[in-house]
Amino acid sequence: MTRLLRVASAAWLIAWRAARGLTLAQVAAAVLGAATPLAVAWQTKVVFDRLAAPGDATRLAWPITGLVAATVLTAVPPQVLRYLRAEHGRRVGLVALERLYTAVNRLVGLGRFEDPQFADRLRFARQAGAAGPGHTVAVGLNLLQQVLVTVGFAVSLVAVRPMLAAVVVLGALPAIGAEFALSRRRAHAANRVGPVERRELFYGQLLSDVDAATEVRLFAAGAFLRDRMLGERRAADRLLRSLDRRTMAVEVALTVLSTAVAGGCLAWTVWAAAAGRLSIGDVAMLVAAVAAVQGALLGMVRDVAGAHTQLIMFDHYLTVVEAGSDLPVPAAPLPVTGLREGIEFRDVWFRYREDLPWVLRGVSFTIPHGRSVALVGHNGAGKSTVVKLLCRFYDPGRGAILWDGVDLRDLDPVALRARIAAVFQDFVSYELSAAENIGIGDVDALPDRARLEAAGRQAGVHEVLRELPHGYDTLLSRTFFAGDEFDGAERGTILSGGQWQRVAVARGFLRGRRDLMILDEPSARLDAEAEHQIHQGLQQMRGGGTTLLISHRLGSIRDADLILVLDAGAVAATGRHDDLVNGPGLYSELFSLQAAGYHH
Numbered sequence: 001m002t003r004l005l006r007v008a009s010a011a012w013l014i015a016w017r018a019a020r021g022l023t024l025a026q027v028a029a030a031v032l033g034a035a036t037p038l039a040v041a042w043q044t045k046v047v048f049d050r051l052a053a054p055g056d057a058t059r060l061a062w063p064i065t066g067l068v069a070a071t072v073l074t075a076v077p078p079q080v081l082r083y084l085r086a087e088h089g090r091r092v093g094l095v096a097l098e099r100l101y102t103a104v105n106r107l108v109g110l111g112r113f114e115d116p117q118f119a120d121r122l123r124f125a126r127q128a129g130a131a132g133p134g135h136t137v138a139v140g141l142n143l144l145q146q147v148l149v150t151v152g153f154a155v156s157l158v159a160v161r162p163m164l165a166a167v168v169v170l171g172a173l174p175a176i177g178a179e180f181a182l183s184r185r186r187a188h189a190a191n192r193v194g195p196v197e198r199r200e201l202f203y204g205q206l207l208s209d210v211d212a213a214t215e216v217r218l219f220a221a222g223a224f225l226r227d228r229m230l231g232e233r234r235a236a237d238r239l240l241r242s243l244d245r246r247t248m249a250v251e252v253a254l255t256v257l258s259t260a261v262a263g264g265c266l267a268w269t270v271w272a273a274a275a276g277r278l279s280i281g282d283v284a285m286l287v288a289a290v291a292a293v294q295g296a297l298l299g300m301v302r303d304v305a306g307a308h309t310q311l312i313m314f315d316h317y318l319t320v321v322e323a324g325s326d327l328p329v330p331a332a333p334l335p336v337t338g339l340r341e342g343i344e345f346r347d348v349w350f351r352y353r354e355d356l357p358w359v360l361r362g363v364s365f366t367i368p369h370g371r372s373v374a375l376v377g378h379n380g381a382g383k384s385t386v387v388k389l390l391c392r393f394y395d396p397g398r399g400a401i402l403w404d405g406v407d408l409r410d411l412d413p414v415a416l417r418a419r420i421a422a423v424f425q426d427f428v429s430y431e432l433s434a435a436e437n438i439g440i441g442d443v444d445a446l447p448d449r450a451r452l453e454a455a456g457r458q459a460g461v462h463e464v465l466r467e468l469p470h471g472y473d474t475l476l477s478r479t480f481f482a483g484d485e486f487d488g489a490e491r492g493t494i495l496s497g498g499q500w501q502r503v504a505v506a507r508g509f510l511r512g513r514r515d516l517m518i519l520d521e522p523s524a525r526l527d528a529e530a531e532h533q534i535h536q537g538l539q540q541m542r543g544g545g546t547t548l549l550i551s552h553r554l555g556s557i558r559d560a561d562l563i564l565v566l567d568a569g570a571v572a573a574t575g576r577h578d579d580l581v582n583g584p585g586l587y588s589e590l591f592s593l594q595a596a597g598y599h600h
């Protein structure tokens with residue numbers, strides 16, 4: 001409960017700071033929205049009482065004018081409030097989104113992104129984050145309005161007939177209890193339906209995803225996936241159906257109860273008026289009060305129940321926004337100097353999670369400054385893991401990685417990464433223009449077309465990009481349209497797998513001569529000519545630079561100054577190509593296999 005109160009106050013604080021004027025205007029509209037029905041009820045009582053008393057028609061002029069004015073005022077606040085809420089929601093949503101993605105960008109490591117619980121939170125945060133504070137304010141103000149209506153009418157009821165006030169409030173108590181019970185059930189059902197609907201979404205996305213379309217069609221797996229999806233939908237529907245049935249039963253019982261209370265009150269007031277104990281105005285007042293108090297009490301309960309679910313969602317947002325750094329970053333990190341000696345892995349042990357086996361087991365090696373080092377080994381040997389540790393996406397479980405003798409954990413990860421250029425094995429194909437796809441490697445270089453083209457040339461993709469319909473400005477996407485409108489807008493252009501890889505290499509080249517250049521399988525999808533071109537580009541760049549190259553094509557690493565053979569997470573051998581190829585061991589086996597493949 002205290003947690004939810006903290007979440008609610010955090011939501012209000014964001015809403016307040018984002019748009020103070022609009023928050024105050026909403027408070028004013030809510031107070032006015034509560035005052036006007038009360039004014040209408042009192043004016044109606046006055047009109048009826050004057051009507052029942054003897055006298056000429058002029059005595060009704062002022063009460064009627066007041067009644068009309070109050071009725072007109074009743075209609076205005078809801079419209080104004082709707083606009084204020086929408087505008088407030090937009091402003092607050094922007095601030096909330098900005099905070100969320102700033103917090104996400106603050107996560108320097110990859111661990112949190114791979115934690116399924118955090119990934120789930122992040123998804124909820126994206127859904128609820130932007131709307132959360134706006135909703136919380138709206139619900140809070142609804143509650144305020146309903147409390148004011150209830151108090152106002154309860155005071156009026158007490159003034160006219162205290163006993164009736166007690167009956168109306170007591171009549172609403174079962175409804176309050178039932179609504180709270182239902183809201184707990186709703187939250188419970190949402191927790192159970194959530195994972196089922198996520199699986200349904202996954203199957204649905206596979207069925208309509210362009211990347212999956214080829215395999216799904218060739219393997220004729222469409223019906224299988226559709227049935228899985230429908231199975232999940234049916235499971236979710238079963239849960240929702242049972243909730244709906246219970247809700248219906250409770251709501252019907254409550255409606256009967258509240259109508260019976262209202263009917264009883266009405267019957268009593270009419271009887272009391274007939275017996276001369278109440279005036280006609282009192283009857284009008286009581287009828288309005290019973291309806292208003294019952295409506296407001298039920299509304300309050302439903303709002304509180306709805307707010308409960310909202311706040312739980314917004315709690316995910318707060319958890320993400322307030323999450324501390326996923327990797328320990330020193331308060332006063334040491335400066336990252338230009339690499340002079342080299343990078344050392346000193347007895348590095350690493351596993352992705354405590355419950356998973358070690359991926360690296362006591363790995364020790366040095367990448368000397370100015371040298372080219374190659375990393376080879378079977379699939380799953382741990383090569384890409386070495387790269388991720390070098391960029392400090394994770395910290396070793398044991399041992400240390402030293403940059404010129406300084407532990408990476410004592411450096412600022414952002415400053416460290418600024419000194420590294422990399423082409424990753426699982427590079428990203430951004431749905432952006434060709435120029436932006438290269439420029440994202442160094443966003444400061446984005447306006448410098450000559451630099452982007454030079455990087456394209458080095459990666460052997462310049463001609464391809466220049467020939468596109470809009471040259472480097474062509475959108476590389478198969479889903480987005482270039483332009484704002486669907487009518488007449490052009491579709492993006494699709495590149496081949498190898499062309500995409502060259503764009504990714506260009507992105508790495510754009511970063512220019514950094515202290516360390518990492519290439520994780522940069523030529524996996526390239527034809528022989530493109531591979532040759534890229535190696536030439538690399539050699540040009542290398543000239544004195546430090547590189548780490550991972551490749552399964554052993555021919556492309558034979559010039560490396562040092563080759564490290566990684567086997568099941570441990571360094572099995574180190575040396576130059578000529579030493580390793582003639583000795584016993586994994587390298588010569590792999591090399592002979594590849595060479596034999598070419599001879600045949």
Ligand SMILES: Nc1ncnc2c1ncn2[C@@H]1O[C@H](COP(=O)(O)OP(=O)(O)OP(=O)(O)O)[C@@H](O)[C@H]1O
Pocket residue numbers: 114352353356359377378379380381382383384385386425
């Ligand atoms: N994010 C991760 N979470 C859990 N395990 C992982 C993760 N990434 C890799 N692994 C595991 O770590 C081991 C080493 O993976 P890694 O990607 O480093 O191998 P690799 O030598 O680069 O392989 P390949 O030649 O296939 O690219 C594998 O067993 C893999 O399943």
